[in-house]
Amino acid sequence: MLANDEQRMTKKIRVGLIFGGKTGEHEVSLASAQSVLRALDAEKYDAVLIGITQEGRWLTGGNPLQQLVRATESPLLKARNEAVQNATNETSAIVTREAAEITAANALNETVDVVFPLIHGPNGEDGTIQGLLELADLPYVGANVAASAVGMDKALMKALFRNAGLPVADYLVVMRHKWEHDPEETIHDIETIIKYPCFVKPANLGSSVGISKAHNWDELTQALTTAAQYDRKILVERAIVGRELECSVLGNDAPLASLPGEVIPEREFYDYEAKYADERTKLIVPADLTGEQTRSIQDLAVRAFQAIDCSGMARVDFFMDARDGKILVNEINTIPGFTNVSMYPKMWEASGVSYSQLIDRLIQLALERHADKKRTVSSYR
């Protein structure tokens, strides 16, 4: 038996789950945390729950997940929480620590062995939490600081995709300052280079917040004004008519791609309502594709993952242009929705990796990356 295995058998790994957060995707994050907590193998892991409120306050001690769920208006989350609670009491022990003990980076280090950040969107998926975990010298699941930040910033992301030779829709980056000081030229550039219809997006958000589709001058003006409320950097992109496909990637230096899935929103596009409220939105896993199409999506997914130097996991989203069948990379999500029915785990399930195996693998990848980093010289005398 290897020393590592022996250690694993005698001592459970303490997994810090960080969830909630100051983000539009707060409730999705709570649902992801509920699912992971329920699926954590109690023989191997203890869970340490770390919640962050909508205002950014850290909650530990007691049961922060329950506290945050109670603060939401979501009957669904509330109903699920009871089930999670019951399952958790029987299985993994929840270790309790007080907030003051845990928020200082070094104290965090003494409380958990590995962290699974489950916060989607800004202040969580964007490298901020990852930076804290680097300072604490803790292994954590998913992308490092730089890849997280790039994955959150659609302008940086597209630039790296282009740099890696990946096919993307034509786009322009518009700074809020430029739009506010020279609206005529801004619109003129968009009308000549991108044309209508186009998508206007704040560079650093998720869940389709602040995104609009513009078909004419009026709508474009409104769309830019809206996006400028959310960010100082705006992405304007040619609208693609076609299918929306997704692919899950898992690994560090040798990442693997799952079978792709397809999202069919019943609304004009996959907006906030379609993602979280519209039950007509269809998620098809695996997507109906030829072998060749599947392979090409998987290849692009891995290349997109590597283009931003991602690690652990990511979901890469695509468009298939109806005109010519060409596949374009839309975006990469470094902390994709992670409930047991979210696309990321569902695509792995369809590819033969169960939800709990996926969690095991992600924790293992986090530990491997941390160990690999230790090989790098960090003292220069």
Ligand SMILES: Nc1ncnc2c1ncn2[C@@H]1O[C@H](COP(=O)(O)OP(=O)(O)O)[C@@H](O)[C@H]1O
């Ligand atoms: N260029 C585009 N062409 C067609 N649809 C688009 C385009 N860009 C975005 N969309 C639609 O808007 C949704 C959200 O845009 P996306 O770039 O994925 O942002 P988010 O990070 O908020 O998910 C997409 O899932 C898709 O339905």
Ligand SMILES: [Mg+2]
């Ligand atoms: Mg998206």
